[in-house]
Amino acid sequence: MLEAPPNNQPAVTTNFDSTNPAPEDFKTISTDCKICNKSIECQVPIKKREHYPFSFVFYHGRPVHAIIIYIDANYAVRGSEIIKEIGGQVRGPSGVLAKKCVVAGDWGVGKTSLIQRIAYDQFQDSYDPSITIGIQECEFALSEDLSMKIQFWEVTGQHSSANIQLRKKSFAGADLALVLCDVTRQSTFDYLNELVDDINTFAGRQCAIFAIANKIDQADARQVSPEGVLEYQRKLNVPFFEVSLKERLNLDDSLARWLCELQKKDVGGSCST
Numbered sequence: 001m002l003e004a005p006p007n008n009q010p011a012v013t014t015n016f017d018s019t020n021p022a023p024e025d026f027k028t029i030s031t032d033c034k035i036c037n038k039s040i041e042c043q044v045p046i047k048k049r050e051h052y053p054f055s056f057v058f059y060h061g062r063p064v065h066a067i068i069i070y071i072d073a074n075y076a077v078r079g080s081e082i083i084k085e086i087g088g089q090v091r092g093p094s095g096v097l098a099k100k101c102v103v104a105g106d107w108g109v110g111k112t113s114l115i116q117r118i119a120y121d122q123f124q125d126s127y128d129p130s131i132t133i134g135i136q137e138c139e140f141a142l143s144e145d146l147s148m149k150i151q152f153w154e155v156t157g158q159h160s161s162a163n164i165q166l167r168k169k170s171f172a173g174a175d176l177a178l179v180l181c182d183v184t185r186q187s188t189f190d191y192l193n194e195l196v197d198d199i200n201t202f203a204g205r206q207c208a209i210f211a212i213a214n215k216i217d218q219a220d221a222r223q224v225s226p227e228g229v230l231e232y233q234r235k236l237n238v239p240f241f242e243v244s245l246k247e248r249l250n251l252d253d254s255l256a257r258w259l260c261e262l263q264k265k266d267v268g269g270s271c272s273t
């Protein structure tokens with residue numbers, strides 16, 4: 001049985017620091033945007049030394065476009081690159097589709113595990129609520145000359161007026177939202193309703209939402225049956241995938257669906273998955 005983190009309300013974290021730093025650990029940097037034709041201020045998460053240098057995709061402007069910012073170990077901007085808008089989405093100069101994916105859900109549902117599985121194909125049995133991935137970038141090859149770079153944001157924290165601004169910041173500009181729940185704890189399903197509302201409000205309707213019902217390897221401990229999962233799917237009107245991150249069950253199928261959904265938005269047509 002998982003133990004809730006101390007106050008049951010971990011802060012929204014948007015960086016790599018395993019000491020769960022304060023949510024305001026962002027640094028404002030200025031850089032020129034050729035589309036806006038002026039200097040813009042970007043809020044970039046502060047990371048641990050060993051994670052430098054890193055690149056960060058900053059979404060802004062009307063219509064929304066993005067700039068890739070490379071930060072060196074002294075927090076200097078090493079360079080920036082405009083990625084232009086194509087059909088409401090952004091594409092890098094070298095056939096790279098750039099996407100932002102928020103990974104949200106109650107504590108202990110498997111947000112960190114999901115990102116670790118995708119990025120490193122690793123799984124950790126122990127639970128330390130203070131360890132959050134923050135932001136992790138992964139690149140997926142879609143074809144010989146096209147790849148997709150997804151920036152995964154782990155968004156923790158319960159709904160509360162105190163962290164509503166932080167949620168807004170985390171969800172803004174998201175192309176994809178993965179909302180996780182745990183089949184061994186029904187309360188994690190009940191939490192999805194307000195999460196989906198927040199995503200629709202702060203990320204906008206163009207953000208594709210998928211729900212991940214995790215931990216199906218714990219069949220005996222299930223509080224939500226497969227029929228129950230379908231019931232939530234109907235109620236929330238969001239596709240659900242039942243997975244086990246521990247056993248790596250159904251992950252590839254669901255990954256193929258998200259990538260397909262994101263790709264469809266840019267290049268149109270349908271996917272074979």
Ligand SMILES: Nc1nc2c(ncn2[C@@H]2O[C@H](COP(=O)(O)OP(=O)(O)O)[C@@H](O)[C@H]2O)c(=O)[nH]1
Pocket residue numbers: 002105106107108109110111112113114124125126127128129214215216217218243244245246247
């Ligand atoms: N049995 C089982 N445990 C899992 C699974 N996925 C994650 N866990 C465990 O659940 C706990 C919380 O996972 P974590 O990814 O840290 O949750 P987060 O708080 O949402 O980021 C950890 O102990 C994980 O090992 C799964 O598929 N099956």
Ligand SMILES: [Mg+2]
Pocket residue numbers: 111112113129131132133154156
């Ligand atoms: Mg976590």
